[in-house]
Structure formats: structure tokens, C-alpha cells
Amino acid sequence: xxxxxxxxxxxxxxxxxxxxxxxxxxxxxxxxxxxxxxxxxxxxxxxxxxxxxxxxxxxxxxxxxxxxxxxxxxxxxxxxxxxxxxxxxxxxxxxxxxxxxxxxxxxxxxxxxxxxxxxxxxxxxxxxxxxxxxxxxxxxxxxxxxxxxxxxxxxxxxxxxxxxxxxxxxxxxxxxxxxxxxxxxxxxxxxxxxxxxxxxxxxxxxxxxxxxxxxxxxxxxxxxxxxxxxxxxxxxxxxxxxxxxxxxxxxxxxxxxxxxxxxxxxxxxxxxxxxxxxxxxxxxxxxxxxxxxxxxxxxxxxxxxxxxxxxxxxxxxxxxxxxxxxxxxxxxxxxxxxxxxxxxxxxxxxxxxxxxxxxxxxxxxxxxxxxxxxxxxxxxxxxxxxxxxxxxxxxxxxxxxxxxxxxxxxxxxxxxxxxxxxxxxxxxxxxxxxxxxxxxxxxxxxxxxxxxxxxxxxxxxxxxxxxxxxxxxxxxxxxxxxxxxxxxxxxxxxxxxxxxxxxxxxxxxxxxxxxxxxxxxxxxxxxxxxx
Numbered sequence: 001x002x003x004x005x006x007x008x009x010x011x012x013x014x015x016x017x018x019x020x021x022x023x024x025x026x027x028x029x030x031x032x033x034x035x036x037x038x039x040x041x042x043x044x045x046x047x048x049x050x051x052x053x054x055x056x057x058x059x060x061x062x063x064x065x066x067x068x069x070x071x072x073x074x075x076x077x078x079x080x081x082x083x084x085x086x087x088x089x090x091x092x093x094x095x096x097x098x099x100x101x102x103x104x105x106x107x108x109x110x111x112x113x114x115x116x117x118x119x120x121x122x123x124x125x126x127x128x129x130x131x132x133x134x135x136x137x138x139x140x141x142x143x144x145x146x147x148x149x150x151x152x153x154x155x156x157x158x159x160x161x162x163x164x165x166x167x168x169x170x171x172x173x174x175x176x177x178x179x180x181x182x183x184x185x186x187x188x189x190x191x192x193x194x195x196x197x198x199x200x201x202x203x204x205x206x207x208x209x210x211x212x213x214x215x216x217x218x219x220x221x222x223x224x225x226x227x228x229x230x231x232x233x234x235x236x237x238x239x240x241x242x243x244x245x246x247x248x249x250x251x252x253x254x255x256x257x258x259x260x261x262x263x264x265x266x267x268x269x270x271x272x273x274x275x276x277x278x279x280x281x282x283x284x285x286x287x288x289x290x291x292x293x294x295x296x297x298x299x300x301x302x303x304x305x306x307x308x309x310x311x312x313x314x315x316x317x318x319x320x321x322x323x324x325x326x327x328x329x330x331x332x333x334x335x336x337x338x339x340x341x342x343x344x345x346x347x348x349x350x351x352x353x354x355x356x357x358x359x360x361x362x363x364x365x366x367x368x369x370x371x372x373x374x375x376x377x378x379x380x381x382x383x384x385x386x387x388x389x390x391x392x393x394x395x396x397x398x399x400x401x402x403x404x405x406x407x408x409x410x411x412x413x414x415x416x417x418x419x420x421x422x423x424x425x426x427x428x429x430x431x432x433x434x435x436x437x438x439x440x441x442x443x444x445x446x447x448x449x450x451x452x453x454x455x456x457x458x459x460x461x462x463x464x465x466x467x468x469x470x471x472x473x474x475x476x477x478x479x480x481x482x483x484x485x486x487x488x489x490x491x492x493x494x495x496x497x498x499x500x501x502x503x504x505x506x507x508x509x510x511x512x513x514x515x516x517x518x519x520x521x522x523x524x525x526x527x528x529x530x531x
């Protein structure tokens with residue numbers, strides 16, 4: 001006797017069918033990785049290496065990596081296989097033990113119901129390059145580009161460029177239009193010039209692979225790049241932190257305002273329903289802006305959400321930063337904002353030692369601004385490296401060809417000066433001179449003001465002329481141009497217009513391109529001081 005089996009087909013509404021397909025996809029989802037994990041990438045050496053992604057809820061995921069490296073001319077291998085189970089939301093997370101640097105292409109395998117193989121993976125140093133247009137400025141636009149083309153073919157430098165996007169909430173995924181690529185004449189033209197020159201210098205000096213992640217956007221302020229925890233870490237920015245919290249749907253403040261708004265609109269509707277015939281309808285209440293998420297590249301956290309958070313907490317050695325032109329009028333507050341950015345990134349990347357090296361913005365004639373706004377911001381930038389360890393600034397007032405162009409085209413020394421800071425302060429190469437001369441103290445003797453400097457064996461001028469851009473003032477606070485004389489690490493200042501000088505300022509004007517530098521050709525930056 002044959003048994004016939006009947007299958008009943010039911011036509012479902014489109015919405016129900018879509019929900020069914022979505023649930024099926026979630027139940028049988030492939031193992032996936034964040035976009036930053038891809039073939040040709042560099043994994044950070046000598047630090048725990050987080051690897052994470054998504055799979056079906058409850059699925060077991062295995063991450064396998066064989067770290068092949070050479071020590072004392074001997075070949076070694078360390079195999080790691082780490083397992084995790086995806087949570088109810090499909091997320092899984094593992095941590096590889098610290099790896100040894102290796103330029104030998106290796107394979108990172110992630111397996112569950114499916115298998116992902118990342119090929120040509122190296123182990124070395126990974127750095128984030130971020131900021132506004134002078135960090136975004138491409139290699140093909142730099143003055144040294146043609147020379148760089150002769151030496152740029154280097155498989156031990158890997159580049160990853162992040163697409164510009166702004167979001168109101170933290171994102172899991174990047175908008176990807178590129179992938180990890182080895183440095184070559186074909187891959188460097190559109191990459192950050194400062195980032196490339198920084199990485200090339202590191203790779204040469206350290207002799208290990210270097211991975212560079214360029215996440216930058218011209219014209220942006222510092223606030224969009226900062227995570228909420230950064231603003232929360234700096235009391236001076238409590239107002240911004242509170243505003244971010246107020247716009248978080250999970251916060252008590254947001255829920256309270258949302259409930260009030262809902263009730264207010266309900267009352268409005270009830271009022272409209274009770275209107276008599278031929279009565280005017282009152283206008284609805286204004287919608288509270290606090291309930292609208294930040295979504296533009298000019299608002300706090302939006303670039304962090306879209307262009308940094310999707311690869312948090314990738315293991316990084318540090319970050320380089322070139323930004324400040326869009327925050328020109330912030331003055332001393334800019335240092336607090338930089339502090340928030342640095343502490344915020346150190347927090348989200350779980351790395352309190354994350355190196356952070358930045359460029360003091362260059363001389364430029366800003367229209368409709370006081371000529372002192374720029375040195376005030378530069379002074380604020382200078383204070384940051386005194387606040388936080390493993391930070392430092394590269395001064396570049398000697399590298400500007402045109403003070404009417406906000407984008408100095410000489411980027412080679414900008415990147416290399418950042419690399420000097422990293423080599424000294426992150427990698428412990430203390431013999432590398434990385435610091436510009438810095439004001440130390442004042443002495444007065446009649447009509448002479450003697451200024452002592454540190455971070456120099458001796459001072460000189462790059463053009464062989466007398467030191468310029470020094471001004472001195474007496475108790476009346478009126479500054480006059482000073483005659484300057486170098487004696488070792490001391491500069492003596494006099495002026496026939498100032499009988500008893502008590503104060504000095506240097507390069508205190510936006511177009512100043514002063515000539516004083518130390519024995520390592522690192523320039524003196526703007527400063528002011530009073531006895």
C-alpha cells in the first residue's frame with residue numbers, strides 16, 4: 001500500500017513572508033567578520049588581539065592562527081585556536097594571545113557553519129591616521145610624491161582607507177569601498193600623505209610590517225570624532241556629554257522627554273477633537289530637538305559612530321592626528337577637546353597606552369579672524385603633551401610655502417616628525433630626537449630679557465639670519481619687536497622701545513614662519529611668557 005504525502009502550500013502576506021525569511025537568515029546566518037578583518041591586513045604584535053563578528057545564535061565559532069616568525073635567525077611557530085559561542089544576538093568575541101612580528105604571509109581562519117580564510121596576513125604595528133583635510137590630503141597632491149613613487153613598492157606596508165560617513169548611533173559595519181592593500185605605485189596615490197610618510201618611516205626604522213588605517217574627513221571639527229566616553233571624561237565638556245546622553249534613546253532623560261512629548265501631542269489631539277465647528281486648529285507643539293539623533297558630520301560623535309566604532313576594539317599601537325583648523329576659535333578649550341578625544345579612544349580601544357601624536361596646525365592667513373587666534377590655538381595644542389603621557393606634537397611652521405594656502409603641500413617631514421615622536425615615546429628609542437625646542441624660563445637684567453630653552457643641545461636659525469618673530473613688553477603690556485641673539489640654548493632679547501622688559505611672546509601672529517630651530521632642525525613653536 002502506498003502512502004501519499006501531501007504538502008500544503010499557504011500564500012503568506014508579503015510582510016509575514018519577509019519576517020519569515022529574516023528569521024530564517026538569522027537562524028542560519030553565516031559567520032561574518034567586521035570589514036576591517038580582511039586579507040592583506042596587519043595584526044598588532046605584542047598585544048592581545050581581539051577578533052569578533054556574528055553568527056547564528058548559539059553557534060560555536062573557532063578562530064585559528066599560526067603565528068610564524070623568525071628570532072635569532074631561527075624559524076618558530078605558535079598555533080592558536082580559540083573558540084567562542086555566539087550569543088542570543090549573534091555576536092561572538094575571542095582574543096588571541098600576543099603575537100610575534102612576522103613579514104611572512106599567513107592565514108587567519110574563522111570557522112563555524114561556514115569558513116572564512118583571510119590570506120596574506122602579516123603581524124607588526126597598526127596605526128590609525130585621522131583628522132581633517134591635511135590628514136586626508138592625498139599622496140598624489142604632496143610635493144614629494146614623484147620621489148615617493150620610486151620607493152613605495154613595499155609589501156610590508158599595508159593601507160586601508162575608510163569611506164566618509166556620518167551616523168547618529170554607533171555602527172557595527174563600515175561603508176567599504178576599498179580593502180587592505182600593499183603599498184605600491186598603484187595604491188598610494190589616493191592614500192593620506194601624512195599617514196603614508198609616517199608609516200614608511202616607522203617601517204624602515206622598526207623593520208616590521210606596518211598597517212595604516214586612514215579615517216579622515218576634510219573640514220571636520222574634533223567633536224564628531226570623539227566617543228561619548230571621551231566627553232564624559234572631561235569636566236569642562238560636561239555640557240556636550242549631557243547633550244549626547246539626552247539624545248540616547250536608552251537614557252532616562254530621553255525616555256522622560258519622549259514620554260512627555262507623547263503626552264503633549266496626545267493632549268493636543270484631544271484638544272483638536274473637542275473643537276467646535278468653524279474653529280481654528282491650534283498649531284502642534286514644536287518637536288523637541290533632543291529627540292532627534294545627531295546625523296551630520298559637524299555634530300558630536302557622528303564620525304566616531306560611523307568611521308571609528310565599526311573597528312572598535314581592534315588592537316592598535318596608536319593614532320596620529322592632524323586637525324584644528326575647523327576649531328580655530330576654541331582657544332584653550334581645544335586642549336580639553338583633544339583630551340576628550342585621546343581619553344575616549346584609549347577607553348574604547350581598551351588601551352590606556354595608546355600612542356597619540358599630532359600636528360600643530362600650520363601658519364595660515366584666516367580671513368575675518370584676529371591674527372592671534374591661530375597662535376592661541378597652537379598654544380592650546382602645545383599644552384596637551386604636558387597633560388597626557390605618550391602624546392606629542394610635531395611643529396611644522398617651517399614647512400609652509402604659501403601662508404594663503406591652508407594645505408601645505410610638503411607632507412614628507414610632517415609624517416616623519418610624527419614618526420620620530422612615536423619612535424621615541426612609544427617604542428622607547430630615546431636616542432631619537434623628537435622634540436622641538438621649548439620655552440623653559442626667563443631672566444631679566446636691566447634692559448635685557450634672557451630666555452632659556454629646553455629640548456636642544458644648541459639653537460640656530462635655519463636661514464643663517466638673526467632670530468625673528470620675538471617681541472618683548474614691559475609692565476605696560478605693550479609688545480615691541482625685539483633684537484635677538486643666540487648663545488647656546490639661550491636667546492637674549494632687547495628693544496630700544498622697552499626699558500625694562502618682563503614679558504616675551506614668539507611667533508604670535510597667524511602668518512609667522514619663524515626661523516629658530518634646534519640641532520635636529522626641529523622648529524620652535526609659538527609661545528608667550530611673563531616674569
